[in-house]
Amino acid sequence: MAVERLRVLRELADRGTVAAVAQALSMTPSAVSQQLKVLAREAGVALLEPDGRRVRLTDAGRALVVRADEVLAAMDRAASEMASYRGSPRGQVRVALFPSGAALLLPHVLAELRDSGVDIVARDEDVPPIEVPRLLADYDVVLTHRDERGPSPGGPRVHSRVLMREPIDVLVAPEHRLARNGAVVPAELADETWLSVRGGFPVDDVLRSIATVTGVQPRIAQRLNDFTVIEALVASGYGVALMPRYASRNPELVLLRLAGVRAARLYDLATRPHAEKRPAVATVLAAFRTAAKRATAPGNSGKPSKPTG
Structure with missing residues (x-):
């Protein structure tokens, strides 16, 4: 054949x-x-x-x-x-990333790959994990995210590995009645107006878990997949939101730990089976692992060193 x-x-x-x-x-x-x-x-x-x-x-x-x-x-x-006989791993690797994951990790990944001979062509693609096989028609590596209780996107034609875990907190304005608490339980949030994301994404999965615990259907004012917009609305007093811990960019807002509910999202790196045997893809996967450690290290500024020259 x-x-x-x-x-x-x-x-x-x-x-x-x-x-x-x-x-x-x-x-x-x-x-x-x-x-x-x-x-x-x-x-x-x-x-x-x-x-x-x-x-x-x-x-x-x-x-x-x-x-x-x-x-x-x-x-x-x-x-x-x-190609490896001609030197170090080289080539172009096509990568799809969801936007907040790209903001957190891509600068570190690019810094890791500097002078490696491997070039990334990155595109933002924010889709539920079920869409990963479709993305792999056009990309070598897909960074996706899911609720930690959700199924892996892996399957017969998809090799998936967990990259990192990111807690999901409650985001409130500094003048909110709970802002000084440090942590909240679901019952304290039953009467809140929520700003959430579209269904099928990890933040919405956690919000549904809160509804299960409280027995109260959340009052969702807006559904937006851009965390920057959500932060702007929270800051303006239009509601509270669930926010992945490393996605928050507004230092004036307050993140409260959510107690009593498993609230986190997992980052998954997906490829075709055996793709990691390609030296260039293996190099990119290793760069993501290092980037995840650096981006989430305590006290890290979240910014990689800038290229010189």
């Missing part, structure tokens, strides 16, 4: 339609369909079946996609190994 036809099959598994595959690979839809037909003949079994006006993978097609992941990973690894 030709490697490039296996790549076309994998793209179909990732993107869902022949048209989307054609656009991603700069091919015509008819050329994509032809490549898939040839691959089916090479495999000796049907790989696709009709699904309305579209097609979907058969069981055999899904099984072959898993093997295609292995083959393509091996090809990438071979290319990287050959």
Whole structure:
């Protein structure tokens, strides 16, 4: 079976339609369909079946996609190994990060990779963990976040590893009645007006846990995924919010520890299986691990050293 036809099959598994595959690979839809037909003949079994006006993978097609992941990973690894004979790990690694995680970690990661020969192409992508497989169609590494009680985004075609844990606190204005308490229990928050994020993200999961403990459905005034905007609204007295501890940027606001509820989010680094065997990807993953330690170290300013020269 030709490697490039296996790549076309994998793209179909990732993107869902022949048209989307054609656009991603700069091919015509008819050329994509032809490549898939040839691959089916090479495999000796049907790989696709009709699904309305579209097609979907058969069981055999899904099984072959898993093997295609292995083959393509091996090809990438071979290319990287050959590059290693020419010096240190080199190459471009595409990385997707959720915005607050990028603000916390990306400056440290870039500082770690300085002069390494590895270049990151970073993009902000704020999606629930269930969307990670889709992102891996376009990225080598995906940094995502989830409630610590939520399932890992890992699966047969996704290798996920926990990078760090970030507590989630209650954010209030300095004049709020609870601002001097240091910590609060859910019952003290039952009558509050909340500023939250869209459903499916860790902060909203914790807010639902508070509702379970108190028996009171939270009164949510606004749902916004930009923590800077949420902080501005809290500072203006429009409500309180749950805030990941390292995401807070307004020193005038007060973070209160939430007692009685497991309140934290986990950062996960996701790749294709075997992707870490590529030297450039392994270097980026190591840089993230170091960045997480530095960014969360007690007394750390949160800012890496600036490049010189």
